[in-house]
Amino acid sequence: MIVAAAVAAVVVAAGLYWFQPWKLWQDQTVSEALPTAAPSTPAADPTSAAPTESVPPAPQTVARGSLISHEHTTTGTAKIVRLPDGSHTLRLEGLDTSNGPDLRVWLTDAPVKEGTAGWHVFDDGKYVSLGKLKGNKGDQNYPIPADVKLSEYTSVSIWCDRFDVSFGAARLTAA
DSSP: OHHHHHHHHHHHHHHHHHHOGGGGGOOOEEEOOOOOOOOOOOEEOTTOSSEEOOOOOOOEEEEEEEOEESSSOOEEEEEEEEOTTSOEEEEEEEEEOOOOTTEEEEEESSOOOSGGGGSSOTTSSOEEEEEEOSOSEEEEEEEEOTTOOGGGOOEEEEEETTTTEEEEEEEOEEO
């Protein structure tokens, strides 16, 4: 009996660690502002004694898509934004999905498919992990490495690395 109880305890502990079911009831909301250009120093106007303010260029959305549900109900918008310094960031706006173990944000070359057909396609081809999902709700930014060729990636996935399944994804189209 003692051995059976010990084995059962190990199995339950391993299952809890692996599945982390408590995350289904824990929401983590993130409210990040879109990154902007650093303030520039005022330029001197040769005809005036007072310096003038230069206005930094605004960030530009270069691609966007709406998130669809896969393994878990997922809504929101994914945008690739070119920042004034020329760098790019992936912005998730109005994200609402389930929390889960080991969630990642991926740029991929996989097509976005509806329903269960789209659950497992994102690790079949080329993908770049932009990091762990910061929260399962809200607005958040993920810097895209400078060496990533954006033309090679057509979608975004909220990917559960633990179970190799997409929680939700968005097909990116030029803005």
